[in-house]
Amino acid sequence: MDKKKIAIIIISILALGGIGYWAYRHFMYKSGNADKDNRKIRIFRTDND
Amino acid sequence: MALTSVNVPVKELKSPASWGSRAAIKNLIGKGWAKYGKYFQQASQTSNIPVEMLVAFATVESGMNPNAATGATTGMMQWNRNDGYANAILEYELKNGRMSEAEKAILKRKGVKWDVSGKFAPITAAQQLDPELNILIGSIYLGQYADSMFRGMKESTLWGGKDGVTHLDRIVVVYNTGGGGKDGQKARSGQYSTAELANQVNPVSSAYIKKIMGVDGALDIITKEFKGVIE
Numbered sequence: 523m524d525k526k527k528i529a530i531i532i533i534s535i536l537a538l539g540g541i542g543y544w545a546y547r548h549f550m551y552k553s554g555n556a557d558k559d560n561r562k563i564r565i566f567r568t569d570n571d
Numbered sequence: 572m573a574l575t576s577v578n579v580p581v582k583e584l585k586s587p588a589s590w591g592s593r594a595a596i597k598n599l600i601g602k603g604w605a606k607y608g609k610y611f612q613q614a615s616q617t618s619n620i621p622v623e624m625l626v627a628f629a630t631v632e633s634g635m636n637p638n639a640a641t642g643a644t645t646g647m648m649q650w651n652r653n654d655g656y657a658n659a660i661l662e663y664e665l666k667n668g669r670m671s672e673a674e675k676a677i678l679k680r681k682g683v684k685w686d687v688s689g690k691f692a693p694i695t696a697a698q699q700l701d702p703e704l705n706i707l708i709g710s711i712y713l714g715q716y717a718d719s720m721f722r723g724m725k726e727s728t729l730w731g732g733k734d735g736v737t738h739l740d741r742i743v744v745v746y747n748t749g750g751g752g753k754d755g756q757k758a759r760s761g762q763y764s765t766a767e768l769a770n771q772v773n774p775v776s777s778a779y780i781k782k783i784m785g786v787d788g789a790l791d792i793i794t795k796e797f798k799g800v801i802e
Contacts, residue, residue: 557718562574
């Protein structure tokens with residue numbers, strides 16, 4: 523395998539990694555925001571007072 | 572809307588008598604609420620954490636005293652400004668898109684600074700003593716834990732709550748220990764019931780669960796003695 527092919531493979535892996543990281547951050551952002559906005563915690567008494 | 576519940580008091584658990592009588596705890600809560608209730612209500616609105624929970628944590632942590640101090644662990648909610656968690660918690664909140672404009676406005680008004688990359692300047696001792704800011708940052712910790720977030724990542728065990736239940740006992744242990752040690756890992760495993768967790772963790776965290784969730788504990792008192800007031 524010549525150096526050019528190796529360089530293309532490395533660049534491709536890095537590019538895919540970058541896209542994957544962006545997607546991960548993007549969806550984590552959405553998920554974190556949605557969790558906080560949609561959470562509703564209610565406190566009840568066990569004796570139903 | 573994901574509705575989850577906390578049921579208190581947990582009848583198998585009793586708040587330690589050494590913490591104070593029911594009347595004494597009620598008195599602490601009443602005085603603290605009269606002075607700082609507006610800050611708890613504000614933080615409850617911005618974090619979506621029930622105001623009763625915020626008041627319960629402040630009662631156990633500081634006795635509702637904004638000047639309570641143990642080194643860098645200071646203020647109403649007793650988080651530590653020097654262990655890196657407080658800054659990290661704010662950075663996670665901002666970078667994950669969870670921080671509301673209202674929270675940003677309060678932080679700015681209190682002189683908390685962050686740069687364009689989302690890195691926060693260290694919180695100062697004076698800022699930490701401000702009850703409004705201290706409660707706000709405490710509520711951000713609790714909000715992340717309620718969403719099973721640990722060090723900025725949502726964990727697959729969903730230890731903070733799922734299937735209609737908020738696991739306050741686990742949130743207490745993570746808040747109290749920082750969450751990375753043996754007891755924090757037990758809490759985050761999501762494997763133990765409230766009573767099991769209270770029996771297995773270190774004595775301080777065990778007592779903390781009982782003070783928050785047990786009979787004569789903070790939430791028992793708040794939901795009964797302050798019904799219609801703190802809610």
